[in-house]
Amino acid sequence: MRITKLLGILVAAAAMFVSAAQAAKIGETAPDFKLLDIKGKEVSLGDFPDQVVVLEWVNYGCPFVKKFYNEGHMQAMQEAAKEKGVVWLSICSSAPGNQGHMTADEWVDAAKGKGVNANVLIDEKGEVGKLYGAVTTPHMFVIDEKGVLAYNGAIDSVKSTKTADIATAKNYVVAAYESVLDGGSVESAITKPYGCSVKY
Amino acid sequence: MIRFFKLAAVFLISSASTLFAQEFETGEVDREHARVELVSEIDQVATGDTFDVALRFDMIDHWHLYWTNPGDTGMPPSVEWIVPEGVTVGELEFPTPERILTEPFVSYAYEGEVFFLSKVSVGEDVDVSNGLRIQVVANWLACADICVPGDANLQLDITGGENSSESKWSDVISETRASQAQPIAAGMQFEVLENSISLSINWAGLEGESFEDLYFYAEQEGVVDSAKKQTYSQNGSTVIISLPKSEYFSGSVEKLSGILYNKSGFSAVGGSQAIFVDSEMEAGSIVEATSSIEATSASPENESDLTLGKALVFAFLGGLILNLMPCVFPILSIKIMGFVQQSGEDKKKVFSHGLAFTVGVLVSFWALAGTLIALRSTGDRLGWGFQLQSPEFVAVLLVIMFVFGLSLMGVFEFGTSAIGLASKVKGSGYGSSFFSGVLATAVATPCTGPFMGPALAFALSLSALQSLTVFSVLALGMAAPYLILSANPKLVEALPRPGAWMETFKQAMAFPMFATCVWLVWLMGAHVGVDGLAGVLGGLLILSIAAWAYGKWSAPHRKPTTRRVSMIVSLVIAVAGLWMLYPKSSDTEGTVATSGAKSADKYGLVWETFSPELVASLRAEGKPVYIDFTAKWCLTCKANKTVVFNSEEVKDRFEELGVVLVKADWTKRDPVITDALESFKRSGVPLNVLYTGTENGEPLLLPELLKPSIVLDALDKI
Numbered sequence: 001m002r003i004t005k006l007l008g009i010l011v012a013a014a015a016m017f018v019s020a021a022q023a024a025k026i027g028e029t030a031p032d033f034k035l036l037d038i039k040g041k042e043v044s045l046g047d048f049p050d051q052v053v054v055l056e057w058v059n060y061g062c063p064f065v066k067k068f069y070n071e072g073h074m075q076a077m078q079e080a081a082k083e084k085g086v087v088w089l090s091i092c093s094s095a096p097g098n099q100g101h102m103t104a105d106e107w108v109d110a111a112k113g114k115g116v117n118a119n120v121l122i123d124e125k126g127e128v129g130k131l132y133g134a135v136t137t138p139h140m141f142v143i144d145e146k147g148v149l150a151y152n153g154a155i156d157s158v159k160s161t162k163t164a165d166i167a168t169a170k171n172y173v174v175a176a177y178e179s180v181l182d183g184g185s186v187e188s189a190i191t192k193p194y195g196c197s198v199k200y
Numbered sequence: 201m202i203r204f205f206k207l208a209a210v211f212l213i214s215s216a217s218t219l220f221a222q223e224f225e226t227g228e229v230d231r232e233h234a235r236v237e238l239v240s241e242i243d244q245v246a247t248g249d250t251f252d253v254a255l256r257f258d259m260i261d262h263w264h265l266y267w268t269n270p271g272d273t274g275m276p277p278s279v280e281w282i283v284p285e286g287v288t289v290g291e292l293e294f295p296t297p298e299r300i301l302t303e304p305f306v307s308y309a310y311e312g313e314v315f316f317l318s319k320v321s322v323g324e325d326v327d328v329s330n331g332l333r334i335q336v337v338a339n340w341l342a343c344a345d346i347c348v349p350g351d352a353n354l355q356l357d358i359t360g361g362e363n364s365s366e367s368k369w370s371d372v373i374s375e376t377r378a379s380q381a382q383p384i385a386a387g388m389q390f391e392v393l394e395n396s397i398s399l400s401i402n403w404a405g406l407e408g409e410s411f412e413d414l415y416f417y418a419e420q421e422g423v424v425d426s427a428k429k430q431t432y433s434q435n436g437s438t439v440i441i442s443l444p445k446s447e448y449f450s451g452s453v454e455k456l457s458g459i460l461y462n463k464s465g466f467s468a469v470g471g472s473q474a475i476f477v478d479s480e481m482e483a484g485s486i487v488e489a490t491s492s493i494e495a496t497s498a499s500p501e502n503e504s505d506l507t508l509g510k511a512l513v514f515a516f517l518g519g520l521i522l523n524l525m526p527c528v529f530p531i532l533s534i535k536i537m538g539f540v541q542q543s544g545e546d547k548k549k550v551f552s553h554g555l556a557f558t559v560g561v562l563v564s565f566w567a568l569a570g571t572l573i574a575l576r577s578t579g580d581r582l583g584w585g586f587q588l589q590s591p592e593f594v595a596v597l598l599v600i601m602f603v604f605g606l607s608l609m610g611v612f613e614f615g616t617s618a619i620g621l622a623s624k625v626k627g628s629g630y631g632s633s634f635f636s637g638v639l640a641t642a643v644a645t646p647c648t649g650p651f652m653g654p655a656l657a658f659a660l661s662l663s664a665l666q667s668l669t670v671f672s673v674l675a676l677g678m679a680a681p682y683l684i685l686s687a688n689p690k691l692v693e694a695l696p697r698p699g700a701w702m703e704t705f706k707q708a709m710a711f712p713m714f715a716t717c718v719w720l721v722w723l724m725g726a727h728v729g730v731d732g733l734a735g736v737l738g739g740l741l742i743l744s745i746a747a748w749a750y751g752k753w754s755a756p757h758r759k760p761t762t763r764r765v766s767m768i769v770s771l772v773i774a775v776a777g778l779w780m781l782y783p784k785s786s787d788t789e790g791t792v793a794t795s796g797a798k799s800a801d802k803y804g805l806v807w808e809t810f811s812p813e814l815v816a817s818l819r820a821e822g823k824p825v826y827i828d829f830t831a832k833w834c835l836t837c838k839a840n841k842t843v844v845f846n847s848e849e850v851k852d853r854f855e856e857l858g859v860v861l862v863k864a865d866w867t868k869r870d871p872v873i874t875d876a877l878e879s880f881k882r883s884g885v886p887l888n889v890l891y892t893g894t895e896n897g898e899p900l901l902l903p904e905l906l907k908p909s910i911v912l913d914a915l916d917k918i
Contacts, residue, residue, distance in 0.1 A: 063341070063349045099346040133447065135305065136273050153448060159275055161341065161349045192422030192448035196347040197273040197305045 024132045024141065026189045030149040033128045035091070035121040038107035043121055048087045050145050052177050056155075057129065058090040058120065059100030059137040060110055062196035063161040068138065069114050071163050077174065078118040086177050088118040093129030098199035100137070126200040136195030142176040142186070151176035153191030224335050224355035231350045233263040233342040238334065238354040240320075241373040244361035245332045249322045252373050253356065254315040255279065255292070255338060262344045264309040267297035269419050269458075271426035272305035274347070277316065277340035286323035287332065293317040296381055296459050296474040297417060299426070302345065306427040308417055309343075315376045329360040381459045381474035388479040390456050391836050393904045394884050397424065397443040398836040399456060401477055405468025407437040412464040416441050419458045422448045433907035435843050440836070442905035455480045512673045519677020554686025556630040558679035560637020565675035568641070569668050595736070595782055598720040602740055603747065605713030610703075611744070612751025637679065728783055739781025746774035803845035805854070810864035812876060815891070824859045824893035824918045829877060829885045831866040837886040840906040847908040853915045859890075892918045 024030055030053075034044040045053065056074075059065055068074035078088045092107075094100035102110060107120055123129055132141060133152075142151035151172065158169035176186045228237040235258040242251045255277075257265060266274040281289040294316060297308040322328055339351045386403035399416060414432050418424045428444035457478035465471035606612065717740075725733045753766030801807060808814060810827060818825045830837040844850055854861065864873045866885050880887060880901060888902040888911075900914050 061346060063347055161275070188450070190448055190450045192446065194275070195273060196343065197302060199345065200304070 024149050024152065026149050026152060028149060029147050030141070030143040031131050033131060035123055035128060038104045038111065038120045038122060040104060043089070043119065045143070045147070051085060051087050052145055052180050053087045053089065053143040054081060054173060054177060055132065055141040055143070056088065056090045057134040057137045057139040057198055058092050059094055059196060059199060061099040062137045064195035065137050067161050067163050068155065068166070072115065073163070073166050075115050075117070078116070081177065084177070084181060090118055090120045091123050091128060092120060093123040093126045093134060094199040095126060096124055100199055126198070129198050129200065134198050136193040137198060138195050139193040139198070140173045142173060142180060144180045150180050150186050151189055154193045159194040224353045226355050226357065229352050229354065231352060232348055233344070234259045234350065236338065236352050236354065238336055238356040239369040239373070240356055240358055240367055241370040242358065243365045243367040245322060245328050245358045246360070246362055247322060247326055247328055248324050251320055252317050252377060253320050253334060254317050254369065254373050254376065255336065256313070256315050258313045259311055259342070262311070263342050264300055264307065264311045264344070265314060265340055265342060267308040267310070267417065268294050269308055269417070269421045271307040271309070274307050274309065274343055275341040277338060280337040282335040282337070284326065284332070286326035288321045289334070290319035293380060295376060295379065296461060299415070304427065308426060315373065317373065317376060317380070331360045332358045334358070379472065379474070381476040382469050382472060383476045383478070386477045388456070388477050390479060392445070392453065393836065393886070394882055396445050396904050397456070398440060398905055399443055400438055400440045400839065401460065402438045404437050405466055406434070406439050409462070409466060409468070410464060411462050413461070414439070414441070415461045416443060417459040417461065418443065418456055420453060420456060422446050423453050423456070431903065431905060433843050433905060435839070440839050440905055442903065511670055515670050515674040516677035519674045520680060551686045552630060553633040554683045556633035557637040557682050558676070560634035561641050561679040562672060562675045564638045564641035565671045566668065569671035592783060594720055594723050598717060598724065598736070599743065599778065599781065601713055601717050601720060602743065605710045605717065606744060606747045608710035608713060609707055612747045612754070640678070641675070724783070732783065736781050739777045742777030742780060743774055746770040746777060749773065801845070803841070803851070805845060805851065805861055807861045807863040810862050810873065810876070812872065815862060818860050819891055822893050824857055825862055825891040826854070826859050827862045827864060827889040829864045829866060829873065829887040829889070831885050836904060840886055840888070844906050844908055844911050850908050850911050853912060857915060857918050859915070859918070890914050
């Protein structure tokens with residue numbers, strides 16, 4: 001039992017090492033992926049050519065994620081993005097048995113309960129999370145119309161679990177996709193993400 | 201119960217404003233993952249007391265709290281204090297954290313029992329005879345595999361009493377206080393490299409210290425990658441730590457501060473395991489650190505042997521001597537002619553001119569000193585005469601000298617004035633006296649090096665105010681003869697009367713000018729090489745043609761059209777001459793010796809100059825090649841060389857294995873070297889590469905921060 005756990009850690013560490021070496025880089029083509037969404041439909045980055053895509057790493061059990069979902073802030077951001085033609089994909093990389101992991105059916109209920117309309121993709125093997133180097137929940141990525149990674153980092157500038165702080169924080173994700181839509185360059189293209197660790 | 205608190209926590213988070221309406225609890229409170237309590241080192245409090253209180257957490261196994269910089273993920277606890285007026289509570293003091301692995305992430309955090317201290321001061325006019333109530337609203341994030349935010353409103357009542365007495369927490373609080381990282385006025389410098397940040401800490405307490413699990417906890421977030429290993433090298437009292445750069449590092453980092461941890465303890469601070477260092481702690485100590493790195497490579501002993509008093513005397517004498525320098529002497533002669541003319545005038549007026557001149561000299565020296573101080577603070581270590589490292593500056597000076605010389609010779613005259621550039625110098629207004637002071641200084645700087653070296657080096661090692669003093673005295677020394685002459689008109693009267701001899705004297709003065717030009721041309725040679733020099737001399741020739749044409753056809757007795765045409769023609773010729781003479785960027789790299797040239801460094805190692813062809817041919821011959829990509833402005837490169845090339849073992853192995861050493865000096869941005877760096881996917885130095893000599897063998901890229909063992913290990917692969 002112990003040996004399997006140790007092996008597990010080694011494999012995970014090796015996977016992390018490999019993924020860190022290939023982790024998505026600003027200004028380079030964002031790596032493509034294929035995942036099943038919570039309705040069982042296959043979704044890949046290639047499905048959205050010529051569209052700006054936001055990736056959000058999510059875990060409903062994490063207090064930093066709750067900060068944005070409990071009073072509807074994240075849902076509102078997702079709707080606002082949709083209105084501007086921006087694709088929003090939430091990805092859950094929690095491994096089975098770890099916090100935040102849910103089956104597709106549980107996800108459908110949970111998302112409905114929170115009034116979430118954005119699509120949620122299940123990455124229980126953590127492959128896509130490691131491909132992008134997702135560290136925290138939330139951890140945000142913005143990909144431009146040409147498929148190039150334009151933003152990697154925190155959701156906003158105030159690191160806390162308090163919903164009240166959202167109002168005073170600078171939202172990096174909205175700033176990033178708006179710059180991309182305007183054809184300009186993203187001012188802070190890389191920031192340190194904050195939140196709970198992704199439960200690989 | 202737990203559920204209730206969970207609910208309460210959610211409620212509190214969602215409505216922060218209601219926090220203060222909450223009840224405060226006394227004693228130890230139970231939270232989901234920790235028992236929390238506000239404790240004090242004293243039981244009784246009196247007016248004027250200063251004591252420690254502590255927020256004590258007793259964490260459930262595997263749950264942790266975070267340091268100010270939490271590392272990969274997490275968030276430090278925060279507090280808000282509520283105390284009576286006149287009582288102050290200091291900032292929350294975080295103990296030295298541990299590195300906690302929740303694979304694959306590493307956090308800077310605490311497990312088990314942890315005390316966060318704060319200093320409480322009771323003001324002299326605060327009555328605490330009825331006791332003191334301290335309240336705190338604490339918020340924290342506790343994580344194990346998952347994270348849960350926690351909060352508590354805690355209260356502590358201390359009874360009033362004349363004799364402040366120790367509480368049961370007093371021992372553990374003073375232990376915590378004693379183990380707190382002690383601030384050290386260490387010299388600290390850092391350099392941001394491609395994949396790492398090279399941090400150099402210079403402190404006497406590091407000399408001869410043995411390290412175990414040495415680690416630097418940076419306070420700044422998102423700068424250092426907490427999940428990667430740090431390496432270090434030790435050299436005397438300096439330790440250089442290579443901090444792996446965070447993936448989220450962007451832009452620049454202004455300062456670095458944090459805790460240096462050594463498991464086996466620092467004996468200089470009584471065996472304490474942690475010291476606190478800050479790159480902005482003390483400007484003086486940073487300079488010290490720089491010079492100690494330099495000290496191992498250069499020999500600036502003479503800098504510190506001079507006391508300030510001696511330096512001032514040297515500066516004054518140096519200033520006096522400046523007047524005899526060939527580059528100043530012509531100005532002197534002009535000025536003396538000025539005095540000769542003025543000698544018939546009002547004595548007061550003459551002295552005022554002397555003063556104006558002195559101010560001109562002073563102001564110019566201050567401007568120079570200010571520039572030097574500013575440059576020094578940006579990290580460039582420049583000595584006196586640094587302007588002469590700039591070929592552009594030398595070129596401008598050369599043109600001024602040469603044109604000035606031609607004019608003195610009588611080849612041409614600027615307008616009606618006898619001496620072109622000196623027209624203002626020769627004028628009678630105070631402005632002209634001031635200007636001649638400025639000109640004298642500008643022209644004098646190239647000559648000061650050999651005389652003023654030690655005094656100026658000393659000045660640069662002083663505080664800004666002290667170096668300004670040295671520069672001022674230097675200026676006064678230079679202006680002294682003029683001031684004395686103008687104050688004692690009798691001496692001026694003793695000077696010869698103006699007459700025909702002045703024209704001869706003026707022409708003779710052209711020769712020191714041209715002598716200075718010879719010296720400046722020689723200096724240019726060092727920058728532009730032999731071919732570049734031909735261009736410089738050619739440019740001077742064309743410039744002299746322009747001057748001659750101007751002098752011949754622009755004289756006042758010529759027809760206005762002739763004068764206008766000649767002025768335009770000579771201007772065009774002059775511009776052509778200047779263009780030819782001005783150092784081109786390709787010329788400035790002309791000094792780079794031809795590829796393969798050998799030169800021995802101060803470590804006794806013979807280096808060949810880098811070129812891709814050389815490396816290719818050496819590899820084809822099957823020889824092992826060690827390439828050092830370096831630059832003079834790169835501190836880490838210097839530190840690497842000091843540590844590695846002083847090692848006899850490394851030198852012996854180089855010789856045994858017949859390794860060919862190749863140096864790629866990137867001090868001037870050489871495109872060939874830039875391309876070579878890019879071929880190794882690097883954009884900067886230091887980079888050390890070893891080709892093991894096997895055909896088509898992959899090159900070994902050594903880490904940015906080197907120590908002998910790393911190089912020896914690499915050499916073992918040959």
